[in-house]
Amino acid sequence: MSNPVELSVDLAGVHLKNPVVVASGTFGFGKEYGAFYDLSELGGICCKGLTPARREGNPPPRIAETPMGILNSVGLQNPGVDAFIAQELPELKRHDLAIIANISGNTPEDYGVMCEKLSAAGVDMIEVNISCPNVKAGGLAYGTRPELAAEVTAIAKKHASVPVMVKLSPNVTDITEIARAVEGAGADALSLINTLRGMRIDVHTRRPILKMNTGGLSGPAVLPVAVRMVWEVAGAVKIPILGMGGVSRGADAAQLMLAGAAAVAVGTACFDDPFAPLRVRDELAALAAGQGLDRVSELTGGVRPW
Numbered sequence: 001m002s003n004p005v006e007l008s009v010d011l012a013g014v015h016l017k018n019p020v021v022v023a024s025g026t027f028g029f030g031k032e033y034g035a036f037y038d039l040s041e042l043g044g045i046c047c048k049g050l051t052p053a054r055r056e057g058n059p060p061p062r063i064a065e066t067p068m069g070i071l072n073s074v075g076l077q078n079p080g081v082d083a084f085i086a087q088e089l090p091e092l093k094r095h096d097l098a099i100i101a102n103i104s105g106n107t108p109e110d111y112g113v114m115c116e117k118l119s120a121a122g123v124d125m126i127e128v129n130i131s132c133p134n135v136k137a138g139g140l141a142y143g144t145r146p147e148l149a150a151e152v153t154a155i156a157k158k159h160a161s162v163p164v165m166v167k168l169s170p171n172v173t174d175i176t177e178i179a180r181a182v183e184g185a186g187a188d189a190l191s192l193i194n195t196l197r198g199m200r201i202d203v204h205t206r207r208p209i210l211k212m213n214t215g216g217l218s219g220p221a222v223l224p225v226a227v228r229m230v231w232e233v234a235g236a237v238k239i240p241i242l243g244m245g246g247v248s249r250g251a252d253a254a255q256l257m258l259a260g261a262a263a264v265a266v267g268t269a270c271f272d273d274p275f276a277p278l279r280v281r282d283e284l285a286a287l288a289a290g291q292g293l294d295r296v297s298e299l300t301g302g303v304r305p306w
Contacts, residue, residue, distance in 0.1 A: 005288045006295040007281070009043070011263050012163040012189035012240050014098050014125050016043035019296055020253065020281040023244050023267030024049055024102035024127060024167075025074070026218075029088040030095075036274045043281075044098030046127055046191075046265060047084070050118075051103075052110050054080040064200050064209040069219020069246070070268055071198050073212040076104055081114050085121045093122070100165070102127040107136055108155040115160035124163075128156050130182075131169040131194050143169035143194075146181035153185035163188035165242060168233070170222075171197050175229050176236035183237045191242040191265070192233060193226045219268040222246045227259050234260020234301060248276060250283020257284075257299040 007018040021044035022033075028048050030039050039045065057077025064071040079087070081103070092099050101123040103114045111128060118126055130143035130152055142148045149166070156164045166182045168175055170193040179190055195216025200209045208214070226245025234241055243261030247253050248269035256264050269276035288296045 003294075005285050005293055006297075007285055009263050009297050010240075011098075011242060012125070012165065014044075014100075014163055016098055016263055017096070018043040018281050018285075019257070019263040020277050020284070021046055021098070021100065021242070021263060021265045022270060022277050023265040024100075024129070025072075026267035026270050029084070030092060031088075033270070033274055037278065038095070039092075040096040041278055041281075042097045043263065044100055044124070045092065046100045046102050047088070047092075048078055049076050049102045049104045049129055050078050050081045050084055050114065051076055052081060052105065052113060054078070054083065059211045061209060061211055062215070064215065066198070066200065066217065066219070066221065068221035069217055070271070071200060071210060071215035071217055072195070073210045073215035075212070081117055085117060089121055089123070098124045100125045100127050102129055102167070104129040104132045105152075106132060108152050111152050112155045112159040115156050115164070119159070119161040125189075126156065126160050126162060126164050127191055128152065128164060128166045129194070130166060131171075141169060141171075143178060144172055146177050149178050150181040150185035153182045153187050157186040165189035165191050167194055168192040168229075169194045170225060170229055170245075176232050179233045179237050183239050187239060189240045189242060189262075190233060190237065191244060193222065193229050193245045196222055196225065218245070220246045220248060223252055223255070227255050230256055230261050231259035231303065247280060248272075250280050250285075250287050253280050253284045254287050254299055257296075258301070258303040260301045260303075262297070262300050
């Protein structure tokens with residue numbers, strides 16, 4: 001009988017017992033899914049996006065199904081960073097998994113304050129969402145301009161004592177340009193991709209289905225875009241990548257790792273099947289074993305372009 005494949009991976013110095021984490025905004029703070037299985041089965045959790053103060057989010061309807069995924073415009077509903085630290089983090093720390101706090105701000109200072117608080121509270125890593133509008137730059141999203149992405153990255157790094165991972169937006173002309181800027185500003189890792197902007201219209205009422213008109217597209221439809229962007233970014237930077245976007249099977253995760261990701265995140269698939277992250281983990285392990293690998297990390301960057 002062959003030895004099992006070693007599943008542990010390293011993500012910018014953060015140990016993951018397996019390469020499957022759950023994506024921010026799809027898993028809350030883990031309590032609901034903890035009713036189905038021990039969260040320690042996961043490699044890590046990217047917690048729901050946090051803001052400096054409590055946010056109620058956008059008015060409904062704010063979720064719409066699409067043929068191969070969903071559109072969402074939830075609007076970062078969350079209890080605020082202080083409430084997370086006081087009420088959610090202690091329970092998460094009871095589990096054996098990497099805790100990755102996701103943060104969103106409207107000014108560079110917002111990011112600095114949250115990084116200080118979360119580092120002191122003992123999270124393992126901070127994921128910086130740069131898809132947010134910078135009010136000081138006329139509402140432009142940080143992730144759409146290299147200089148804005150670099151600015152918020154530098155602020156986060158200055159105030160964080162744990163690794164900083166920057167989440168890249170796919171809604172740009174050249175994602176490698178943003179990736180290089182973020183790496184140059186000191187980011188320890190990158191996560192990609194965030195959602196693609198999309199829209200659905202009710203042809204009878206002629207109104208958009210989402211109250212905010214547009215939303216972020218996620219689910220199986222975005223996997224090919226995610227694979228392409230991870231591949232491009234992996235060729236442009238030297239820091240590790242957490243790949244995500246449409247992962248619902250082990251083979252999907254393997255594609256992202258072959259493209260260059262060190263680990264993968266499962267998101268929208270959790271809504272359809274709470275056990276999706278564990279199934280992806282097991283299918284990925286079986287795929288690696290079937291290829292005679294000793295470690296699942298051997299998949300990373302293994303693509304052979306024509």
